[in-house]
Amino acid sequence: MLGKVIALRMVRLIATLFAVSLITFLMVEQLPGDPILAILPPEALDDLENIERIRKELRLDDSVVTRYFRWVGDALQGDLGKSYITDQPVSDAIKDRIPVTLELAFLATFLAALLAVPIGAFCAYREGSRVDRIMSGITTTALSIPGFVAGIFFIWLFTLKFNWLPSTGWNRISDKGLIANLKTAILPAASLALAPLAINARLIRADMIGTLKEDYVLSARAKGLRDRYILMRHALRPSSLTAVTVFALQFGGLIGGTVVIETIFALPGLGTRLISGIYQRDVMMIQGITLFIASVYVIVNAAADFLYLALDPRIRRR
């Protein structure tokens, strides 16, 4: 039974990846007019010889189907073509930029987990109390603050008002060390973490309220175990499965979500490269990075699904 479930999910994963690649490919293919007009910057279009050369290079005279499969084949081998504006191979741009984006996504997930688990657990333990109601108001609000608004507000507060942290830029760990790196990473990560933090705190609370009503928690109480022990050992452990899955699911979303946050804080991540590609109308770069981010998102989500399957014996048995 489990084998069948996994096989079905694998089929769906592959179908989704296929669709992602097809949509990303067609997005450029369906542009009105000659694709070469979109790929090359306007000033390069006067040079007819150059155009012919690039047309040969991209083998644009082949059929759409041939070119799609060649494009996917190349992409699987790590070749996403190159920008005809900066002459940089797209895969180099991704390799160059991905560490910043990944660090932000990890740091945001870490921050969200660090706060959401105790908040959720405490609110579940004191369900209906004043603290619980206040926290629920706070999480609802935090959930509704757009990430870019939070980011700008943080810059205004911590940089302009208090002058505690730098507003923009990035220190690489390898150059300046961990502390300097964190100084530049903490504000963007915090802006990113806001929504997942709120969602997770609510989910963990709801999940734990359910768990706390289970018979085995009652019997633990009857045995006279201390509340804190019950909370940690009996209630948090089953609820942590939900939490782990949700965190994994959100991680995929965060990689897409960093696009705006990186732009606000001027960080050298994948998102800013995508945005600068958009402003320059660098079609190859947009296509390549979109394919990459969307694939990562889809794969991470599928991995989260598998993780849940692996962690929760109740689901495995079904």
Next chain:
Amino acid sequence: MSGQQEPSNPRSTRTPGSLRTALSEMPLGIKLALTWMLFIIGAAIYTRLDRLLGQALPLQDPFYQPFLFGEAKPVEGPSSAHILGTDVLSRDNFSRLLHGSWVSLMVAATVVSFGVTVGAVIGAAVGYIRGRWEAIVMAILDVIIAFPALVLLLALVSIYKVRNLTMIALVFGVLGIPTYVRIARASTLGVASREFVQAAEAIGTRRTAILFREIIPNILPALFAYALINAGFVIVIEGTLSYLGLSVQVPEPTWGNMINEGRRDIRQTVLPIFWPGLFLTLTVVSLNQLGDWLQQRVAVRSSAL
């Protein structure tokens, strides 16, 4: 239309249409959220009217820069003339905010109406008729939903140079449909096994009639609850695109591009960023609150059925 299920619904036994009863049952937070949304919708309509009438209504011109004529300084604090202050170009913040609400609401309204109408019909149809079509439609939708919305939108909007409100609203609208279909289908599965549907089937009502007269009216509340929450999400995404300069273009004010413009001048004044940020947040909070509240009511109602 809904005569069959009403007797079993305890709420509808009260005098119908009593707005006062409905209002008195609302918690304070919901009343505030509703008031805020009415204010924003009113602002959007008022500013449109103002434009149609050639700015005859009492409101500052959102594009007028009085400092060019020596009438006001840039970056004024709140005063009786400019109740929320002015920006670096001495334009009135309040007027720009009200004008900006139109774009946010239009995009949200388009997505929601697309989603509710198309989503309800497709979702209810595949959920009621089942069979092979259901599997095919749901598989396709699963794949679309698996795509990260913001990244896809960014790519589409940038590659196709979409910058006008109608096209942006349409792109959002089409991409939003799959989730509505999912919810409509899930609710239909619950409704389709109810007695009133079986009764209609037993007396030989045509399936399309059952679909439109028994099933769709009963899944709409669940769809509306999601629509409210979805509207908030859409407003944030539009704000994000606007902030990146990829939606409606300046000088036409949107909350997102106001924040973008204000970002440059943040050292001189934070107000042109603060207000649209606050408006965005309050609007999304209100929509989320209303959606959550409606969802709870729907849950209560369907368990009572």
